[in-house]
Each structure stands twice: as structure tokens, then as C-alpha cells.
Amino acid sequence: MKFISTRGGECVTGAQAIVQGIAEDGGLFVPETFPPVSEAELEEMLSMSYAERAAAVLHKYLDEYDYDGLKAACEQAYSKFEEGDAAPLVKIDSSLYMLELFHGPTCAFKDLALTLLPYLLRKGCDICGIREQVLILVATSGDTGKAALEGFKDAPGVKIMVFYPNDGVSKMQKLQMATQEGGNVNVVAVRGNFDACQSAVKAIFTSEACKEELKKKGYVLSSANSINFGRLAPQIAYYFSAYLDLVSSAQIKMGDKVNFAVPTGNFGNILAAYYAKRMGLPVGKLICASNRNNVLTDFFDTGVYDKRREFFKTTSPSMDILISSNLERLLFELSDRSAVRVSMRMEKLAKEGVYELYDDEREAVQKEFWADFCDEDETVETIYEFFEEYQYPMDTHTACAMFAASNYMAENKKEGAPMVVVSTASPYKFPQAVMYAITGNDIKDSFKAIKHLNIATAMKVPASLSKLRDKPVRFTAVADKSALYPAVLAFVNGAR
Ligand SMILES: *Cc1c(COP(=O)(O)O)cnc(C)c1O
Numbered sequence: 001m002k003f004i005s006t007r008g009g010e011c012v013t014g015a016q017a018i019v020q021g022i023a024e025d026g027g028l029f030v031p032e033t034f035p036p037v038s039e040a041e042l043e044e045m046l047s048m049s050y051a052e053r054a055a056a057v058l059h060k061y062l063d064e065y066d067y068d069g070l071k072a073a074c075e076q077a078y079s080k081f082e083e084g085d086a087a088p089l090v091k092i093d094s095s096l097y098m099l100e101l102f103h104g105p106t107c108a109f110k111d112l113a114l115t116l117l118p119y120l121l122r123k124g125c126d127i128c129g130i131r132e133q134v135l136i137l138v139a140t141s142g143d144t145g146k147a148a149l150e151g152f153k154d155a156p157g158v159k160i161m162v163f164y165p166n167d168g169v170s171k172m173q174k175l176q177m178a179t180q181e182g183g184n185v186n187v188v189a190v191r192g193n194f195d196a197c198q199s200a201v202k203a204i205f206t207s208e209a210c211k212e213e214l215k216k217k218g219y220v221l222s223s224a225n226s227i228n229f230g231r232l233a234p235q236i237a238y239y240f241s242a243y244l245d246l247v248s249s250a251q252i253k254m255g256d257k258v259n260f261a262v263p264t265g266n267f268g269n270i271l272a273a274y275y276a277k278r279m280g281l282p283v284g285k286l287i288c289a290s291n292r293n294n295v296l297t298d299f300f301d302t303g304v305y306d307k308r309r310e311f312f313k314t315t316s317p318s319m320d321i322l323i324s325s326n327l328e329r330l331l332f333e334l335s336d337r338s339a340v341r342v343s344m345r346m347e348k349l350a351k352e353g354v355y356e357l358y359d360d361e362r363e364a365v366q367k368e369f370w371a372d373f374c375d376e377d378e379t380v381e382t383i384y385e386f387f388e389e390y391q392y393p394m395d396t397h398t399a400c401a402m403f404a405a406s407n408y409m410a411e412n413k414k415e416g417a418p419m420v421v422v423s424t425a426s427p428y429k430f431p432q433a434v435m436y437a438i439t440g441n442d443i444k445d446s447f448k449a450i451k452h453l454n455i456a457t458a459m460k461v462p463a464s465l466s467k468l469r470d471k472p473v474r475f476t477a478v479a480d481k482s483a484l485y486p487a488v489l490a491f492v493n494g495a496r
Contacts, residue, residue, distance in 0.1 A: 001063050003029040003229065006332040007346065008339030014062040015124035018117075018230035019134070021223030026206050027342070028328050029229050034278040035060035037240070039254060042281075045240065046248050050086045051075040053244065054116075054237035060279070061233050062120070064127055073123075077115035080105050082462065086112060087238040089245045089420070092390055095409070097251075097420045099242045099260075102395075106176065107426035107462050108318070109269065110147035113226075113234040117148075118155050120230040121222060125157070135219040135492060136160040139201040141194040141265060142173035142318045143425065145187070146180070148224040153182030160224070161186045161491050163201060165194050166478055169317050171446050172429055172465065179471035186491045187475035190484065193311055195323050198225075200481040210485055217492055226268030227325050235272035236279070242420055243281055252418060261287035261405035262422045263397040264296060265319035267326035269422065274330065274368065284417045289404035290373040291316045291397075296324060300371035303362030305345075308353040314376060315433040316396040318425070323349070334361045372404035379403070383437035393457040395425040396433050428453065428465050 003017040004010065007027030012020065017029035037060065045053050051074035058074070059067045078086040082103040090098040104111025121134060134157060138148045145162040152160045162177060166189035169177075177187045190197045204210050205221060214221060226232060239260065246252045260283065262270040270288055277283035290296050292312045299305045307322040314320055328342060334357065335341040345355040357365070374382065382399040386392055394402060401421050409419060427434040431449035436442050438456055443449040447469050454461050479487050 001035065001061055002032045004032055006030055006328050006339060007343045013064055013127070014229070015064055015127040018120050018124045018228060019128055019130060019220070019222055021221070021225075021228045022202070022205050025343075026202075026346075027339070028227050028326070030329050030332055031061055034275065037280045042240075042244065042254065046244050050241055051078045053241045054078070054234060057237040057240055058233050061229075065120070065123055069123065073116060073119035077119070080115055081111070087241050089242050090392075091251070092392065094251070095416075095418050096405075097242075097246070097418060098392070098394075098398075098423045099238065099420050100423045101238060102423060102426040102429070104147070105150050105464055106143065106146045107429045107465060108143035108147060109235075109422070109424040110143045111150075112238060113231045114144070114147040114151040114224060116234045117224055117228070117230050118151050118158070120233075122155070122157070124230075130220060132215070132218050132220045134158045134222050135214060135488070136222050136224050137201050137204060137488065138162045138224045139194070139198040140164045140169075141321060142169040143429075144225060146173065146176040149177065149180045149182065149185050149187070152224070153180065153185055155184065159184045159186075159219070159492065161188070161488060163188050163190050163197050163484060165189070165197050166191055168193050168313060168320060170430055170433075172431065172468075173317070175446070175468050175473075178473045178475045179468055180474065187477075188484070188487055189478045190481050191478065192481045194321055195311070196481045198323065198325070200484045201225075204485055204488065213489075214492065219492055225325070226266050232268060232272055232275070232326075235269060236276050239273045239276035239283070240281055243283075246418065246420075255282055257282050257284035257417045259284045259287060259405075259408070259417050259419045260422060261289055261401040261408070261419060263289050263316070263319060263401040263424050265321040265324065267296070267324040267330070269424065271326045271329055277368070278333075284415075285408070286369050287401070287404050287408050287419075288369050288371040289401040290371070291319045291379070291400050292373065292375050293320050293322060294373035295322050296327070297371040297373040299327075300365065300369050303357035303359070303365075304354065305349065305356070306354040307349065314396075315379060315430065316400055318397055319400065330365070334365055370408055372407050374400040374403035380437040382406075383434060387438050387457070391457075393427040393434060393438065393453070393459055394423060395427045396430050397425050398423040399437075426462055426465070427457070427459065428461055
């Protein structure tokens with residue numbers, strides 16, 4: 001399978017796409033075709049473990065990686081998850097399920113991909129014959145950074161540097177990153193919001209001068225952000241697995257449609273669901289849930305993507321994003337894979353902050369996606385009401401998806417397809433906000449909030465979070481967004 005850039009020209013192997021992260025022309029790598037999965041293959045996957053299902057899906061795209069190697073890597077990666085299941089499906093009632101993706105080492109769904117990416121990257125370097133060290137740069141709205149640091153810590157031949165918006169992540173997220181262990185890691189807070197952070201990092205990736213200089217020092221750049229296809233591929237797997245779990249537990253029959261509601265920021269998670277559908281998984285509607293930063297809701301409703309709006313800091317910080325990078329991959333499909341049209345729109349977005357779909361594209365996208373957003377009060381209410389009714393605590397991001405899913409189901413009562421709400425973080429990752437929603441108590445200290453939340457919900461506290469309390473803070477640097485590259489150079493030159 002070959003991969004092509006959404007902005008034209010470049011055509012590479014899967015291994016190259018993963019090692020490079022982003023295309024030379026600034027576009028994103030997408031598979032040349034969507035590899036089909038037949039109903040017979042789905043039947044075969046029913047009896048597989050999660051790791052085997054994931055390896056089967058990955059191998060469809062990454063055919064130059066050998067299947068046994070992928071399977072061993074998936075088994076190793078997902079053995080790091082609590083309770084042996086990387087993506088358990090929890091039944092709420094006969095029409096509503098939660099896909100819990102937060103049982104990994106850092107308690108967010110990013111772990112599903114980032115526990116595996118180190119293997120995909122190392123093997124990719126082998127396949128491509130790359131001997132340089134790999135320098136991974138990450139811009140994070142909170143959860144990717146920690147998951148990437150944890151995935152790559154002390155990985156041989158790799159250095160990783162994470163940038164996060166100084167005032168744009170939760171206390172727990174900040175602490176998770178600032179206390180990161182490992183001899184090959186670095187973390188820098190950036191003055192500005194996530195979009196500024198992401199643009200500054202992307203500028204390094206697409207600068208020939210930077211790449212040249214780093215190459216001289218013995219480094220090639222790669223990305224652990226969801227622009228990297230190596231992030232996307234493992235995410236496709238859990239949509240398959242959720243579907244197969246519904247079939248094998250006789251909740252649905254093979255071939256029945258299932259809807260997914262996904263809390264969305266950079267559009268990576270929900271794009272993986274769309275890819276699963278394009279491969280033949282019987283998916284109905286994809287519910288795109290935003291928080292108060294509702295640029296995507298407006299996009300799906302009107303066909304106009306307009307980032308020229310106020311940016312809000314919310315209690316679901318991993319979705320505080322106005323430029324959803326992976327939407328570029330959807331645009332590519334919507335425009336019948338027209339690299340010219342994608343380039344034109346991305347340029348318009350960069351220059352004017354806005355672009356617009358054609359009418360037929362808008363109508364096509366509305367058949368696949370349904371969008372809604374959840375403001376701060378609605379987030380609190382959703383967590384509260386759901387806990388009251390089902391004693392099921394959920395985090396602030398997941399609450400946005402639940403809110404949107406409920407609205408969708410209320411509007412489409414007759415449709416009858418089951419809804420799977422994708423739960424992207426442990427409630428303990430945002431303990432103050434969840435505690436406040438459930439009890440009305442506003443607790444300033446994160447660890448006190450964890451303790452009280454545990455008493456209120458009886459849900460087990462993930463060890464990785466309670467342990468943070470006693471870990472020393474290692475990283476305190478704050479930089480201007482114009483000064484990221486000098487910080488990168490200092491890092492590769494050995495200073496921290
Ligand atoms: C990253 C993240 C999201 C958004 O996912 P995208 O792939 O960026 O759309 C939602 N919830 C949580 C908890 C996250 O960490």
C-alpha cells in the first residue's frame with residue numbers, strides 16, 4: 001500500500017509516511033485506497049483478542065511490516081493496559097454503549113496509538129534504512145504529550161520534545177508532563193494557545209533549513225501528533241473491535257449499523273471511525289461532538305470552516321482547538337481526492353482564516369456526519385445527570401460526546417441503531433471538574449479531588465495518577481512561540 005499527500009505529488013510507502021510524519025509539501029499522508037474488509041474477514045476477527053484485531057487492521061495498511069511482528073508489538077503495547085482489555089465496551093442500556101479508551105498508562109485514548117507508535121517508527125526506520133537518530137516533536141493540547149512521552153521514554157535512537165500551551169492544559173495534565181521520567185525527553189510550555197503551539201511546531205517540520213541543520217547533527221524529524229498516519233492506524237482498530245464486541249455479545253447482528261459519538265478536537269479520533277467505515281465496517285452516523293470551541297459544528301452545519309472567532313478555555317482542554325488538522329484528510333475525500341482543491345482551501349485557511357465547501361460536498365458530508373457542541377454548563381449537567389441515573393462517572397470530554405449523542409438520539413428516535421459513545425479520558429484525569437459536576441464541591445487540590453471523587457463514585461483510581469503526587473517536577477521551562485527552534489537545538493546539543 002502506498003501513501004499520497006493530500007496536497008499532491010509525493011507518494012511514499014507506509015513506513016516512510018510514519019517516519020516522515022508529514023509530507024514535504026505540508027500535506028498529510030493518506031492511503032492510496034481504503035483496503036476493504038469483507039464480512040467473512042469480520043467473522044474471522046470475532047474470536048480474536050484485541051491485539052490480534054489491531055494487528056489485522058494495521059496490516060491492511062502497513063503491508064511491508066510483517067504480520068507476526070505487528071501482532072507481537074500490539075500484544076506488548078496493550079499488555080500495558082489495566083485489566084487486560086485495551087478497549088472495553090460497557091453497556092449502559094440496549095441502545096447505548098461506552099467504548100472506554102482510557103485504561104492505558106496515561107489514562108487517555110491517545111495511549112491506544114502511542115504505546116504502539118514507537119514500534120511502528122523503529123521498524124519503519126529499519127525498513128527505510130534510516131541510521132540517524134529520530135527527533136520527535138509534539139505539540140499537545142494536553143493528552144498527546146504525556147502519552148507520547150510515556151511511549152517513547154528511553155526508546156533507543158529516539159529523542160522526544162513536547163510543547164504545550166502554558167495556560168491551556170489542566171493541572172493534572174501539566175503535572176503528568178512536568179514529572180516525566182526518561183533520559184531522552186524534554187518538555188517546554190509555550191506562551192499562547194494550542195493552535196499557536198501546533199503552527200510553530202509545524203513550521204519547524206516544513207522548514208528545509210531546520211531539517212538540514214538537524215540532519216547535520218545526525219537527526220531526522222518525526223511527529224507523534226495525529227497528523228502522523230502511525231497515530232491514525234491503531235485508532236481505526238478500536239472501531240472494528242467495538243463493533244465485533246457488539247456482534248459477539250449478540251447485541252447486534254453482523255451487518256447491522258452502529259453509530260459512534262466522538263469528542264473531537266484535532267479530528268483524529270473521529271477520522272479513524274470514518275476510515276473504518278470506508279473499509280467496510282457497518283457504521284451509520286458519526287456524531288462529531290465539540291465543546292464551546294464549536295468551529296466543527298458550524299462547519300458540518302453550514303459547510304463553512306471559519307476559525308475567525310473567539311477562543312475559549314474550557315474544562316475539556318484537549319478539545320480547545322480552532323484548527324483541526326485532520327479535517328484536511330476528510331476534505332481530501334470530500335473533494336474526490338483533489339489535491340488542488342485541498343491546497344487551495346488550506347492556503348485560504350492560513351491566509352484568510354476561512355474556507356467553504358461546495359454544495360454537493362456539504363450534502364455528502366452531512367450524510368456521514370452529524371455535529372453538535374456542548375457548552376460548559378451542559379458539560380456539568382451531563383456528567384451530573386448521567387451519574388445520577390446510571391452511577392457512571394465520565395470525564396468532561398466524554399460528556400460532550402454524550403450530550404451530542406443524546407441530542408442526536410432524541411431527534412432520530414425512529415432510526416434505532418445503537419449508539420457507541422467514545423470515552424476518551426478517565427474521570428480522574430480531570431478530577432476537579434468531574435467532582436464539581438457530581439457533587440457541587442469545588443476542590444482546588446487535584447489529589448484531594450481524586451480522593452473525594454473516589455469516595456463519591458467508588459470507581460478505582462488509576463495508579464499512574466495517584467503516584468504523580470510524589471514525583472519530582474523535572475521540567476519548568478516556558479518559551480515564546482517564536483523561540484521553539486532554538487529550544488530544539490539546545491536539546492539536541494545536550495542541554496535541557
Ligand atoms: C485528544 C483528545 C480528544 C480529541 O481527539 P482528536 O483526535 O484530537 O479529535 C478528546 N478527548 C480527549 C480526552 C483527548 O485527549
